[in-house]
Amino acid sequence: MRKSGGRNSGNATRSGALARRMLGVPMKFGEDTEIYGEGEPVEYAYEVEKGAIRTVKVLTDGRRKIGGFYFAGDIFGLEDGTDHDLSAETVGPATVRVIKRQTLIQLAADDRKFAEELLAIAMSDVGRAHRHALMLIMTAHERVKAFFVEMAQRIAIGDLVQLPMSRQDIADHLGLTIETVSRTITALAGTSTLALPSSRLIVLRNRSALMRGAGAEFEAGGH
Amino acid sequence: MRKSGGRNSGNATRSGALARRMLGVPMKFGEDTEIYGEGEPVEYAYEVEKGAIRTVKVLTDGRRKIGGFYFAGDIFGLEDGTDHDLSAETVGPATVRVIKRQTLIQLAADDRKFAEELLAIAMSDVGRAHRHALMLIMTAHERVKAFFVEMAQRIAIGDLVQLPMSRQDIADHLGLTIETVSRTITALAGTSTLALPSSRLIVLRNRSALMRGAGAEFEAGGH
DNA sequence: CGACGCCTTGATAAATGTCAAACGTCGTGG
DNA sequence: CCACGACGTTTGACATTTATCAAGGCGTCG
Numbered sequence: 266m267r268k269s270g271g272r273n274s275g276n277a278t279r280s281g282a283l284a285r286r287m288l289g290v291p292m293k294f295g296e297d298t299e300i301y302g303e304g305e306p307v308e309y310a311y312e313v314e315k316g317a318i319r320t321v322k323v324l325t326d327g328r329r330k331i332g333g334f335y336f337a338g339d340i341f342g343l344e345d346g347t348d349h350d351l352s353a354e355t356v357g358p359a360t361v362r363v364i365k366r367q368t369l370i371q372l373a374a375d376d377r378k379f380a381e382e383l384l385a386i387a388m389s390d391v392g393r394a395h396r397h398a399l400m401l402i403m404t405a406h407e408r409v410k411a412f413f414v415e416m417a418q419r420i421a422i423g424d425l426v427q428l429p430m431s432r433q434d435i436a437d438h439l440g441l442t443i444e445t446v447s448r449t450i451t452a453l454a455g456t457s458t459l460a461l462p463s464s465r466l467i468v469l470r471n472r473s474a475l476m477r478g479a480g481a482e483f484e485a486g487g488h
Numbered sequence: 489m490r491k492s493g494g495r496n497s498g499n500a501t502r503s504g505a506l507a508r509r510m511l512g513v514p515m516k517f518g519e520d521t522e523i524y525g526e527g528e529p530v531e532y533a534y535e536v537e538k539g540a541i542r543t544v545k546v547l548t549d550g551r552r553k554i555g556g557f558y559f560a561g562d563i564f565g566l567e568d569g570t571d572h573d574l575s576a577e578t579v580g581p582a583t584v585r586v587i588k589r590q591t592l593i594q595l596a597a598d599d600r601k602f603a604e605e606l607l608a609i610a611m612s613d614v615g616r617a618h619r620h621a622l623m624l625i626m627t628a629h630e631r632v633k634a635f636f637v638e639m640a641q642r643i644a645i646g647d648l649v650q651l652p653m654s655r656q657d658i659a660d661h662l663g664l665t666i667e668t669v670s671r672t673i674t675a676l677a678g679t680s681t682l683a684l685p686s687s688r689l690i691v692l693r694n695r696s697a698l699m700r701g702a703g704a705e706f707e708a709g710g711h
Numbered sequence: 712c713g714a715c716g717c718c719t720t721g722a723t724a725a726a727t728g729t730c731a732a733a734c735g736t737c738g739t740g741g
Numbered sequence: 742c743c744a745c746g747a748c749g750t751t752t753g754a755c756a757t758t759t760a761t762c763a764a765g766g767c768g769t770c771g
Binding site for chain 2 (some may be wrong): 304322326328330332343344346350351370373375377380381383384385387388389390391394395396397398399401402439444478
């Protein structure tokens, strides 16, 4: 379904809770590669070391939903229940630290500080999921703006955002069609809110215009 | 904004992680009463003992979003960060167990089993938020159906669902207008998928028709 | 009995999705 | 080195869904 430029996103290797402790085994994955599938048992937790990951759910009628994107330093795959609710795939080539869920729980039991950190990660995931849900009740323009605000916070280098994901991925994350996303981005470029040297390269020209109406409360809490 | 019949939802007192351990102080609240406000510091965690709670966010332009509903046995208020992202209000008169967040963390540190349970609660919240987000990308009909499927799982007594919340609450939870919700419910009653003896009383007449297309994956995982 | 709030229903407008085609970029092969 | 082809993206015309505006019904409580 994809091929795209093998250009991988420029976000540097940020270290997260696992990397700092040298936990887990780094594994490399190619582009558009499944790391775990929907319905598979939850056995591991993962931390992105390099690249980007998306969690995906495909409905029976073919519609696709992207639960979230994970970048360097982010942890994913932490779910309750026995089976994964969504599958996880690489957006581009990526390196991921893998650790047994059971090991993680064990470590948490032995190390109180780590336990708190783990709980904090789970709770911040709750916050992220809530913000995502909040975003989905807004208009198409607001959703797209909110998406860029989030990307600005998470993967911007200065005013530059190098998008690792396709328009289709963005659309599936925002619950919109690719056409609506494309039109909205064009409109934002028209008002000089942002500029796009290429479709995957976004320059933030006016952050306050971007924030305006884009949830208006995405700065608070900053996760 | 509300007055409604003081009829409180019939769901019995289910006990959750706190009540089972006799933790926290039970407090009574009247209808439509704020338990904590958006922006307030996160100091306590809460468990519903009786009644129903909604978490609310009001956007600057007046739009209202309901993050979720919590019923007997459910825990809410567990957030990371220092401030609440959404406020919490009673839907009808309710009893809520209140416990200091710090106490909870302390307990978790001492009791490994409890720590795991706490982590599981946070993770299941993530799951719920994801399902909510998933629901929000579907059509109005599907969202309403999914809502009733969820209610059927969470507060049904047999085939009877006694809704504690107003149409407006449902609309704000589903990201729809009250009119669209109303029309959709009428349509579902028209196809005998459900019957409504009164606006707050729903009889599930055809669960499979309700599930059909309503996410189709809401049974799996059952939280 | 009357008023108020909630819910439903109807007519119309606006937003977004669908279908279709053209454009640009990039990699491949002549 | 250039031409072609594939794919992702953009743009356009039109259909559909949902929101908005407006009014009426219905039950509940004072």
